[in-house]
């Protein structure tokens with residue numbers, strides 16, 4: 161059985177494909193530049209077919225405007241490394257889930273001042289009245305100001321202890 165980590169980051173088996181994966185994995189999310197597409201679990205597959213490098217990505221949500229920038233960056237980083245023929249394909253099924261975000265990614269997100277998504281199905285933390293943890297002071301006394309923050313995949317919260325507003329990367 162595959163572990164969650166193996167599902168989240170399906171690194172290829174061959175050395176040639178792994179080398180191309182490692183390059184593609186350096187591309188960051190333009191909306192949250194501390195997170196790479198590998199941290200996010202957006203990078204789904206890298207395959208070398210003949211002289212073509214095929215890269216598959218799953219956007220964090222449908223219609224995510226960051227996808228075009230990620231696609232361009234993947235092509236650029238691979239071109240710069242000498243791969244001439246690069247094809248980037250968006251794969252929508254299975255849909256991306258915040259569960260694919262790496263632990264390291266969640267930590268970087270908090271350090272960047274964005275509350276990391278709670279594991280799916282725990283919507284939990286909210287319904288139990290525990291709130292979303294403030295990335296600045298760690299308080300759970302926070303409240304939602306707007307369902308949509310700086311981008312549609314984030315909600316805007318404010319901490320009632322330190323009074324700082326912050327984005328919450330919504331779980332889905």
Ligand SMILES: [Zn+2]
Nearest residue numbers: 294297319322
């Ligand atoms: Zn706070």
